[in-house]
Amino acid sequence: MxxxxxxxxxxxxxxxxxxxxxxxxxxxxxxxxxxxxxxxxxxxxxxxxxxxxxxxxxxxxxxxIGEAICSKVLSAIVEAIEEAVMNASTPTEKFRRMFKALVETGSNLFFNDRKLYDIAAHSAGEGWPSARGYAQHIKQMLLEIIREGRESGEFERKTPLDETVHSIFLVMHPYVNPLLLQHNLDLVEDAPAQLSNLVLRSLAP
Amino acid sequence: MxxxxxxxxxxxxxxxxxxxxxxxxxxxxxxxxxxxxxxxxxxxxxxxxxxxxxxxxxxxxxxxIGEAICSKVLSAIVEAIEEAVMNASTPTEKFRRMFKALVETGSNLFFNDRKLYDIAAHSAGEGWPSARGYAQHIKQMLLEIIREGRESGEFERKTPLDETVHSIFLVMHPYVNPLLLQHNLDLVEDAPAQLSNLVLRSLAP
CATH class of the missing domain: 1.10.10.60 (Homeodomain-like)
Structure with a gap:
């Protein structure tokens, strides 16, 4: 918060x-x-x-000024994700928690508590540096989890790493970008778990 | 239909x-x-x-009147999908073509040719029968392709069928619903193929 x-x-x-x-x-x-x-x-x-x-x-x-507010909010989401992932013992569990924390914190900060959707929408729609940086950060976290899972043998290694990361990011994108998230609010309860299961099936070695 | x-x-x-x-x-x-x-x-x-x-x-x-127009447009998308899928020889190929045709026809009809986005947005946002029927229809087509792939041994059978269908539908949802599709127009070129690859990896037996 x-x-x-x-x-x-x-x-x-x-x-x-x-x-x-x-x-x-x-x-x-x-x-x-x-x-x-x-x-x-x-x-x-x-x-x-x-x-x-x-x-x-x-x-x-x-x-x-909007950018500064946006950066603050997006940093708070990143922190929440990092905290959620921190104590997970496997890459599988890290991925699940990352997706869940991202959707929960994002929908709370943008739509419930603060009604900051207006700024978030400008930020995402006009590609402000904060929004681009946020997406980049999420992708980087994803890359690290996938890489760790490949190294431990938990995830498949046939698909090029960048292709895997990009396509999983596409699955998460409607929940990362507030412009799309606003139309997904009825899905935020269940979709992260259901999509995580699908993604994890696609990562099976 | x-x-x-x-x-x-x-x-x-x-x-x-x-x-x-x-x-x-x-x-x-x-x-x-x-x-x-x-x-x-x-x-x-x-x-x-x-x-x-x-x-x-x-x-x-x-x-x-809006509903009648919407039904017409959505029927045209369904027809385009059915035509695209018709001559595909495998469930894998059917799924790829279905996703591609859905995104291409949807983005053309709603955003390029006819500028009917306004009606589509009302239809999707207010859950008009035409929009609900369309989503139901897409789910049904998906179900048939998955079932066929399970029967031929091309797709895995461990996951409950309805769970598989629902989670794949969630992946396609941002491209089915015009409210989300409007923010995804820069992705329509490549995302269907990239997401199809991910979904097909998740379906591997």
């Missing part, structure tokens, strides 16, 4: 890092109420109690 | 049948230019040159 620090006015001469964080936290709060699309930097400045010029000292544009 | 939607009133004779077809064809043309959402039955009546009352003699509502 994301922590939302209360939007307090800046103290005198705060560290740049802390002001940035303050703006991001306040913007996240604001966007989650009023939506990303309809909010301007002026609205945001007014609501935070900063001047527009002051915000522009830290962020080039509304998208840059 | 797709089940006839229950909301469509029964045909009352050949003449009526032809008027219905005329209204559906004109509505399809109109919707593909002006969109389904924004058009009222009055707009439609004006554009076709019929009175609103006359249209209501044949269709209960705008949705009933």
């Amino acid at each position: 994301i922590e939302t620090p209360p939007s307090t006015p800046p103290s005198r001469g705060p560290a740049e890092h802390s002001v940035r964080e303050q703006i991001v936290a306040a913007a996240e709060e604001h966007f989650s109420h009023y939506g990303y699309e309809k909010t301007t930097v002026s609205d945001l400045a007014k609501s935070i109690g900063f001047s527009k010029a002051y915000i522009y000292k830290f962020f080039d544009s509304k998208q840059t | 797709i089940e006839t939607p229950p909301s469509t009133p029964p045909s009352r004779g050949p003449a009526e049948h032809s008027v219905r077809e005329q209204i559906v064809a004109a509505a399809e043309e109109h919707f593909s230019h002006y969109g389904y959402e924004k058009t009222t039955v009055s707009d439609l009546a004006k554009s076709i040159g019929f009175s609103k009352a006359y249209i209501y003699k044949f269709f209960d509502s705008k949705q009933t």
Whole structure:
């Protein structure tokens, strides 16, 4: 879950890092109420109690603020996945937990708790660096699990590794990308387990 | 063929049948230019040159007309799939061709040629009978291919048949449902073959 620090006015001469964080936290709060699309930097400045010029000292544009929020949310998903996978004893179990954690955390963060779908949709639809980086990160985690399973003899080795990783990523993609996930919310309960079973059958040596 | 939607009133004779077809064809043309959402039955009546009352003699509502158009489009996809599968010699080849034809025809009909996405989105989003019937039909075709492959020894038989069919349908779902397909259009070229390979590996005995 994301922590939302209360939007307090800046103290005198705060560290740049802390002001940035303050703006991001306040913007996240604001966007989650009023939506990303309809909010301007002026609205945001007014609501935070900063001047527009002051915000522009830290962020080039509304998208840059959106990007920072998106990065935070996506990092939280990655952390949740890493935590879920950490104590799994086999690559099979790692894959199952990865898929489950990804879908659960993603659907919670984007659709239930924070209503940050609006930003996530822009991020995914316009290929923001945070969204591209997230997909890349998921692919990398997948690659490591598959490689480990191949080395231990748990998974087949005939199919080229990159082909295996890419096709499994395609299976997960509708649950990774929030634009697709929004239409899959009735499936998030059962689909990860059912698709994991299918993928694991395809990985059998 | 797709089940006839229950909301469509029964045909009352050949003449009526032809008027219905005329209204559906004109509505399809109109919707593909002006969109389904924004058009009222009055707009439609004006554009076709019929009175609103006359249209209501044949269709209960705008949705009933939309349903009829949707049924037509979905029937065309099913026909294209059946044709593609017809001369395939093995269940493996049938599955490949089914997936390919489904994605190609679906993305053409909904997104390129006719711009009927608007109707398809309502149909899928609101679970119209035509959309539910279509998904049911695709599942049934899948079931028959899997069953044939199990009988010929080409596919594994350990997994319960309904579990196999359901999980493969989940893999195809983002390409069956136009709400998801709209975000997958950059994948339609390669994904069907890549996902077919993965699914066929999962079906290996």
